[in-house]
Amino acid sequence: MTGKRDLLAVARLFWLGSRSKLLSGALLALATVLCGITLLGLSGWFIAATAIAGLSLTTALAFDVFAPSAGIRFLALARTASRYGERIATHDATLEVLAELRERLFRGWAVAGAARAMAARPARLLFRLTNDIDALDSLYLRVLVPLFSAAGAAIMAGLALGFIDWRLGVATAVFLVAVGLGVPALAARRAHKPARRRAHALEVLRARSVDLVRGQGELIMTGRIMAQREAIAQADERLAQADDSINRVETRVNATLGVAGAGLLAAVLFAGAQLAEAGRIGAPVAALALLVALTATEPFAALRRGAVELGRTLVAVGRVGPRLQQDVGAPANKAPDAPLTAVSMAHVTASYPGGSVPTLANVSLRLKSGERVAVIGASGAGKSSLLAVIAGEMTIDRGAVASLPSILFTQRTELFHDTLRGNLSLADPSAVENAMLAALQAAGLAPMVQNLPHGLDTMLGEGGSGLSTGQARRLALARLILQNTPVWLLDEPTEGLDPDTANDVIARVRQVADDKTLVIATHIRREADIADRILRMEHGRIVADARRGTEAYTIMLESLRPE
Known part of the structure; x- marks a missing residue:
């Protein structure tokens, strides 16, 4: 497994690189989720309440349509603005950090010994500076930000339903945290080995392809050209097998989260019906509860891809983390003590x-x-x-x-x-x-x-x-x-x-x-x-x-x- 020091070295680079943008991006992502939950819940309540109010002239005249409609418009605009701001902030911060990371790694591999080792296998250096660094964007964009948003959605849904019935709110929040976070965590564990195999197979495939292109003359003269082609085919086959394993994990995660979401909706629908039958809530509030539960499951779906790619990200962390822990800014040799x-x-x-x-x-x-x-x-x-x-x-x-x-x-x-x-x-x-x-x-x-x-x-x-x-x-x-x-x-x-x-x-x-x-x-x-x-x-x-x-x-x- 990836060492804690390597992970902390990468996390420290993210934190020190664009702290304000990283925090603002996460908060905007949470705001987007909360606006979406509130918007759909309020819309469901408004539609149901309007339908019921229209059954009689007295209730129709007394019903206030302006405040809810204004709230719906505000939430729709706020959700759009926060979504746009979140994409700008998170991607801008990530690209800045990755650009700095490329420079630091390039300087790190320029120190004594490292440059010569990398020059012997240029495909490995290319892989480190491209695929490994690109894999690190998932750490923030597809893991930390969705995790923060999903946790906020679970709390928001639990509070909203808790005002209707505290037992329903607690049960919903616990279910969302247990299933919504537990399933991606299990998926990350299941996908870790295939992701590692995929990363290694991709690097081997690239290295062997580069060797074939650069050394085809020598390979032909020594009669090894067909062996090299077979080696490339074997690496490609291992890559395909790893991709299939990862896709199977992702498919199971989708299915599990879908079943869990349907189960939550059914449970909230049943609880809402029971509360309505007991006269504790009306149909508009029941509609609000159902739509809040529906929207609260959406952020957890965003964790799916991040969980599946977490293994690849951790492999990249293990490769680049040790280089980040070294002091590459120190001069190679000290200055002479003697004058002139x-x-x-x-x-x-x-x-x-x-x-x-x-x-x-x-x-x-x-x-x-x-x-x-x-x-x-x-x-x-x-x-x-x-x-x-x-x-x-x-x-x-x-x-x-x-x-x-x-x-x-x-x-x-x-x-x-x-x-x-x-x-x-x-x-x-x-x-x-x-x-x-x-x-x-x-x-x-x-x-x-x-x-x-x-x-x-x-x-x-x-x-x-x-x-x-x-x-x-x-x-x-x-x-x-x-x-x-x-x-x-x-x-x-x-x-x-x-x-x-x-x-x-x-x-x-x-x-x-x-x-x-x-x-x-x-x-x-x-x-x-x-x-x-x-x-x-x-x-x-x-x-x-x-x-x-x-x-x-x-x-x-x-x-x-x-x-």
Whole structure:
């Protein structure tokens, strides 16, 4: 079962996100229900009383039709207004909370270790940010709000019928609470396992479908394409079975609530007839009692869907709740204590989860502010791991790391289906247009942007399609410039670019990074040539350290690939 801490973490986010809207939405939902009960009860009384008053001229002339009709009109308008307000308030509050939740989860999965684990299974990350979060809207819209309204309806019906006969009021309220809340609670329990199976089957189906689309070449070459299709069919079959189980539970809930509602109406009708026969109430009051009982059962029907989906909601809570309990706002590494120090590492050992050999082994390093360092070595020597540890994107096993705020710039350019302005805003959401244009100018993209009909509002395709590889790398460089962090970590920044573009990018990095601390992991001479210091790594250790002007520096620089 879902842990209480996870559920409290999600509930706390709802409560702190839009408390006033959540409360107003619940109160408006209750007002809608109460107006509906009063409206139908008053209408039934008015129709019956009018019919009886019309039997004789004396009673017809004495009967006041204006006050009840005015009350009916007021209740009808109030019910419409409260229903509209309830939909606006509840959905607006829910959408705000879910938007904040997506941002918090995205930041949570960007911390050390989590991002790499999610990157290995992107379908899982997509599922968490879409289906799991969408499932949480049921917690408020389909569980808490209908529950509040249904409880209010039971109390209102009990009070209304209690004025007619206290025994009838108490019996009605107890019946509504026991059956109206008990049946959905039992349905939630019965639907919990199928809902969990459905959530897992849907995630497996999506993951296997994504694997089929992305890896169909490899699957064909290894002869596994048919096996993958069969695996997708099996996941789809399990999903269908779970859907059937949930539908059966929902059908039984509908039938049970329908029978219970009919039984309540029959009981109230019988009690009303007995009271009328005894002369304690008249036909109009009996009609009022019957219609109040009829309307009081409606809010409990709204709990049906929420109860059936509660299992899916609790699964989502269990998945996202632990991430909400973590402090994702804390910096990855603390700042160095020594003045003029940008990065400090003391006897650091780090390894990837499940790895038997550390990627960094007892590494100690100190970089001064403004220093430019190139890190060289064969593939797998630990260069990228060194940058990841400095950036705080990799958890260390032993040692201590301190660094100023840093940003990691890799050969993989992450661009999104958004405008140029939107992609640049990721670096600095508060950046004005002039600052963006200045960053584009520094990165060498200003002439291209000036020739675009929509300028910064030009829409890019998925993954930045519409830009060449060089233009995409320049846009990422503009984003780097715009973020303006003191430490830049460049991991093979010009890999895959043609020589002219690569040389221009490196020249611009040299120009705009005057006051930055640069750490460049590279195999290429042109990238290392801007460094004042070169480190060579082997098997996760720093085995050589040379500064510009020394023979060792020249030898290490000449050993690199020229292009």
